Amino acid sequence: MTTERGSALSGEDEEDTALGYYDDEDDLEAFSDAELGCEDGVFSDSLNGEVKPRILLMGLRRSGKSSIQKVVFHKMSPNETLFLESTNKICREDVSSSSFVSFQIWDFPGQIDFFDPTFDYEMIFRGTGALIFVIDSQDDYVEALSRLHLTVTRAYKVNPDINFEVFIHKVDGLSDDHKIEKQRDIHKRANDDLADAGLERIHLSIYDHSIFEAFSKVVQKLIPQLPTLENLLNIFISNSGIEKAFLFDVVSKIYIATDSSPVDMQTYELCCDMIDVVIDISCIYGLTDSEGGLPYDKESMAIIHLNNTTVMYLKEVTKFLAMVCFLRKESFERKGCGLWKTFCRTVLKSKLVLAHQVMRLNANADARQARLIDYNFHCFKNAIQEVFDVRVKVQQNRKLLSQRRWSKLSMTNGVLSNPH
Numbered sequence: 041m042t043t044e045r046g047s048a049l050s051g052e053d054e055e056d057t058a059l060g061y062y063d064d065e066d067d068l069e070a071f072s073d074a075e076l077g078c079e080d081g082v083f084s085d086s087l088n089g090e091v092k093p094r095i096l097l098m099g100l101r102r103s104g105k106s107s108i109q110k111v112v113f114h115k116m117s118p119n120e121t122l123f124l125e126s127t128n129k130i131c132r133e134d135v136s137s138s139s140f141v142s143f144q145i146w147d148f149p150g151q152i153d154f155f156d157p158t159f160d161y162e163m164i165f166r167g168t169g170a171l172i173f174v175i176d177s178q179d180d181y182v183e184a185l186s187r188l189h190l191t192v193t194r195a196y197k198v199n200p201d202i203n204f205e206v207f208i209h210k211v212d213g214l215s216d217d218h219k220i221e222k223q224r225d226i227h228k229r230a231n232d233d234l235a236d237a238g239l240e241r242i243h244l245s246i247y248d249h250s251i252f253e254a255f256s257k258v259v260q261k262l263i264p265q266l267p268t269l270e271n272l273l274n275i276f277i278s279n280s281g282i283e284k285a286f287l288f289d290v291v292s293k294i295y296i297a298t299d300s301s302p303v304d305m306q307t308y309e310l311c312c313d314m315i316d317v318v319i320d321i322s323c324i325y326g327l328t329d330s331e332g333g334l335p336y337d338k339e340s341m342a343i344i345h346l347n348n349t350t351v352m353y354l355k356e357v358t359k360f361l362a363m364v365c366f367l368r369k370e371s372f373e374r375k376g377c378g379l380w381k382t383f384c385r386t387v388l389k390s391k392l393v394l395a396h397q398v399m400r401l402n403a404n405a406d407a408r409q410a411r412l413i414d415y416n417f418h419c420f421k422n423a424i425q426e427v428f429d430v431r432v433k434v435q436q437n438r439k440l441l442s443q444r445r446w447s448k449l450s451m452t453n454g455v456l457s458n459p460h
């Protein structure tokens with residue numbers, strides 16, 4: 041099983057093309073609101089009407105901002121980040137891998153100066169959904185904390201709706217005790233500083249674990265449909281004998297929702313490993329020569345038996361999303377015939393053979409239970425599609441509205457500039 045997050049799956053940026061990321065490393069030094077499509081404080085692409093929340097990556101020089109972005113969204117291996125050059129201008133990137141996961145990341149150079157009059161921080165903070173402040177835990181963080189304080193107070197004044205997140209980064213060299221101690225210290229000092237400034241209402245989320253997990257939490261807060269997705273997952277697992285279910289964005293391995301039971305890191309990492317395995321094996325066996333693009337489609341599914349009576353089950357939900365579930369072996373065997381048939385069909389069609397311990401067909405399988413789980417998954421998938429459709433409709437309406445506004449504006453300008 042591979043743990044390297046290295047299977048690069050990048051494509052084009054269009055909504056309809058699968059799982060696309062693209063680089064848009066524009067020089068934003070001379071930007072204006074109009075150029076950036078910043079309208080009413082929210083970044084929107086005025087032509088397609090889509091509103092993309094903005095995530096800012098800030099922190100001192102060499103704290104690891106660009107590395108985080110490259111590892112999570114470009115599948116760069118952590119070792120390669122050693123060769124990253126220092127960022128000397130704001131780098132903007134669109135992440136639109138799915139209808140639910142769509143935002144912009146702005147990576148700031150560490151030395152940015154808020155007092156520089158050419159730096160229009162008001163415009164930047166106005167359209168921001170989340171501000172991630174990265175702190176290098178292996179460095180003396182006193183300066184980082186004072187910079188955090190300055191950044192948060194400035195940003196909050198402009199836009200009190202920003203989610204402030206602190207990533208305590210580079211914890212790999214620290215012992216577990218040391219990690220906990222540092223996290224506690226940073227937490228206390230950061231919050232004390234804010235309380236001293238009368239800003240105790242600001243909530244700082246502080247993460248010191250996997251950047252994938254931390255990023256998942258940040259992105260989830262920007263998904264308006266999150267409560268609906270969580271509800272659907274709760275209903276699905278409670279009616280299907282499933283213990284835990286995640287909805288994953290397959291490319292970034294960000295989980296965009298899970299049921300309401302707590303998440304532990306090990307479970308999350310197992311899910312990431314399973315996605316890697318599915319994609320890696322599908323890359324080798326899942327595509328015929330004539331096919332191109334991503335080896336992930338309607339037929340994608342996998343079952344892995346762990347040696348502790350737990351079964352992991354992955355299934356395609358949409359072309360961007362996968363459900364990854366954890367079941368007890370007993371519940372899984374009761375699934376019996378229904379799943380087995382689906383599995384065989386999948387193996388034949390996509391040549392994807394994943395269950396190393398071949399699943400035994402339980403002759404006495406409770407067919408009713410099997411039908412129930414398959415039926416529940418089918419309902420879940422339809423419900424997700426409905427949520428997706430609503431969002432598409434909202435976007436289409438926005439597009440129409442902005443087109444109308446645009447043509448009205450051009451007409452008015454035309455009339456004004458033409459005295460006849």
Ligand SMILES: Nc1nc2c(ncn2[C@@H]2O[C@H](COP(=O)(O)OP(=O)(O)OP(=O)(O)O)[C@@H](O)[C@H]2O)c(=O)[nH]1
Nearest residue numbers: 101102103104105106107121122126127149150210
């Ligand atoms: N040990 C360790 N080193 C890391 C980690 N993440 C990044 N680094 C290293 O930290 C150095 C700086 O990383 P960058 O991502 O360039 O830092 P940055 O914050 O973007 O820096 P600026 O662009 O100068 O603001 C690189 O040498 C990385 O290899 C980590 O998790 N652990």
